[in-house]
Amino acid sequence: MxxxxxxxxxxxxxxxxxxxxxxxxxxxxxxxxxxxxxxxxxxxxxxxxxxxxxxxxxxxxxxxxxxxxxxxxxxxxxxxxxxxxxxxxxxxxxxxxxxxxxxxxxxxxxxxxxxxxxxxxxxxxxxxxxxxxxxxxxxxxxxxxxxxxxxxxxxxxxxxxxxxxxxxxxxxxxxxxxxxxxxxxxxEYSKAVDGLRQILWGLFKKIVIADNSARFANEFFNNYNDYGGSGLLLGAIFFTFQIYGDFSGYSDIAIGTSRLFGFNLKQNFAFPYFSRDIAEFWRRWHISLSTWFRDYLYIPLGGSRGGTSMKVRNTFIIFIVSGFWHGSNWTFIVWGLLNAIYFLPLLLMNRNRNNIGISAEGKLFAPLKDILNISVTFLLTVIAWVFFRADNISHAINYLSTIFSKSLFSIPEFSNRQLAIETLVLIVFLVVIEWLGRETQYGIEKFGFKWPRSLRLGFYILLICLIFLFIGKEQEFIYFQF
Structure with missing residues (x-):
């Protein structure tokens, strides 16, 4: 169901x-x-x-x-x-x-x-x-x-x-x-309302963002030989938001539904695409799995208590096992390995705990340094997601080699560009909303408590209208296959 x-x-x-x-x-x-x-x-x-x-x-x-x-x-x-x-x-x-x-x-x-x-x-x-x-x-x-x-x-x-x-x-x-x-x-009435608010936000992420991004991610990945670098980069970005909207959307709906029945589930996503390095990304992405591997695998292996060689070994084990947990394909293992390589410099320089707090806390705009770090981390994440989405290693390598070619600077040509532009606008809308609400636990609360009632209701009505406007064929959540 x-x-x-x-x-x-x-x-x-x-x-x-x-x-x-x-x-x-x-x-x-x-x-x-x-x-x-x-x-x-x-x-x-x-x-x-x-x-x-x-x-x-x-x-x-x-x-x-x-x-x-x-x-x-x-x-x-x-x-x-x-x-x-x-x-x-x-x-x-x-x-x-x-x-x-x-x-x-x-x-x-x-x-x-x-x-x-x-x-x-x-x-x-x-x-x-x-x-x-x-x-x-x-x-x-x-x-x-x-x-x-x-x-x-x-x-x-x-x-x-x-x-x-x-x-x-x-x-x-x-x-x-x-x-x-x-x-x-x-x-508790307030808890139930909060749950409904969370469900609504999760449905927006899934139906409006993830499902519409999936159309273009599937088109570019399934027919990558027909497109240049700019088109494939666009496809990778669409998949990046597809998997986030899909999985974090599911978690939002799960958390909201639990609140309707009086239960509290732990946060599973904490705005991972605002991370300033890969270590912060993994503290914010799929938190329940990351902490599971930390507590039941990484720490029993010795964690970071030993020397450098032990730390490196345990880091590679945890990321490779995490990749393999996601599926029985070498692409997931390479995805985990690639994230371990991203993480390694931070570990060796003892910088893996540098970015603990929220970027630009209490401010509307992030400093230039944070913007650059967020952009680099996001780009590295997009590259890694190509391996996650690809059918096999060869597919991923060919996909990335086309991106990093001269065709990267061409204007992408593909069908249904109008819907693609609309989807990109909605992705920007999602990013803005989450940036404004990044200091709250789930992001949507900022718009549930601090706005005037009329403006708050208008925002929820807008989400409902967008859901019905962009709803299409029912699609399973990506993580059902894991």
Whole structure:
């Protein structure tokens, strides 16, 4: 079920009414309704994959209970590895089986050997990377005794399958989300309005920015031999805003929907395209995943506590694994590797923590130095996104080589230029709004509280009109494939 679909527009009010008017007096009933609604929401794609979520829920719930009763360190490690093997086993099979098989066949072929092994027609379960990491973090935190395991199976099931963020995050920690299922929720009008505001902004990002940018990104990437450097650069910029509008839009809708039901999810994007270096970009992009890898991979590997060689090693591991998490293609690995290379100079010069605050805080305009740094960081990010979007390494290299050619200075010729210009204007509108609201947590709040009522309503009406004006065919969110 897509957030930007008629199905969800019907589903959400029904669940909202049942939640606040039928089950409000009983916390267990509310949690059970969330589980039921979440299973319906997920099963809308393919009900057969519900068994994976249920099985993962049972395994991690049971291991959590066993860990709380077990004092023997060796047995506790065995229990932890049971959870890791089950969760990563599912993820590895559905997401990476054919990738490893194809590369194994290629490797044997290079040495003159033929492997008669057939790949499987495996359908990737939607959102498996997200809920797998969410349940895995629960078990790890229980193992480290940072979290007391729950004995409420319904609450734990609701935590694992919570439908607003089930499919594409944010990847929530049990320490933040799970306790919210133990506490009786009361309807708060201001919180619900804030949630609707966040949903509206997310729909604008998805329908108006991402989906319209996708038309041109797909045209240029799929037919890159037909265009010059200027056209391909434009296509790369369109994809840069497509993936941001798509993914941050999903997070906005997830956060807003959660607020309607009395829950608070953590921020997943913090205006990443205003970053002044790559280190800041990764503190602002897909925050829930970046911090997950930091806490459960980077720090256990030694983090930045060792010498220079260890820091470099851990940096490359974290970025390459992050790239591989996104998909079973060498393009994602190269994308992660490229970001590690971007990050390396900052690490070696101890400048990776230089830009912690917000650019030009309290001011309307950024200083020239920040503008230059933001521009360079944005350009590096655009180049990296080419590998993320390309079908293969050769595609990415040919695409970039055309950009950095004499044709870069030509005027791009392509169809539907009027819509492209309109989309670029809307992207500028998005950038301006987010720049003005960059000192708030999500950006849209600035326009929800500080403007006069009439102007505020006018802004929301404008967003609604733009959504209906530019709405097209329903398109899945990019991160559904991850």
């Amino acid at each position: 897509l957030f930007n679909s008629i199905d969800f527009a019907v589903f959400l009010p029904i669940v909202f009414i049942l939640y606040w008017f039928v089950t409000q007096k009983n916390l267990k009933y509310q949690n059970f309704l969330i589980v039921l609604a979440s299973y319906v929401f997920y099963g809308w794609w393919d009900w057969r994959f519900l068994s994976l979520i249920v099985f993962s829920t049972i395994v991690d719930y049971s291991i959590g209970i066993l860990l709380s009763k077990e004092e023997n360190n060796r047995k506790r490690i065995i229990l932890l590895w049971c959870s890791i093997i089950v969760n990563l086993g599912f993820l590895g099979f559905f997401k990476y089986y054919n990738f490893f098989l194809d590369n194994l066949i290629t490797a044997f072929t290079l040495f003159g050997q033929e492997l008669n092994v057939s790949s499987l027609k495996i359908i990737l379960p939607v959102g498996i990377s997200f809920y797998t990491f969410q349940t895995l973090s629960y078990t790890i935190d229980v193992y480290k005794k940072k979290l007391t395991p729950t004995k409420d199976f319904i609450a734990f099931s609701a935590f694992v399958s919570f439908f607003p963020q089930l499919v594409a995050g944010p990847i929530e920690r049990a320490t933040n989300l799970l306790p919210q299922f133990y506490t009786k929720r009361k309807f």
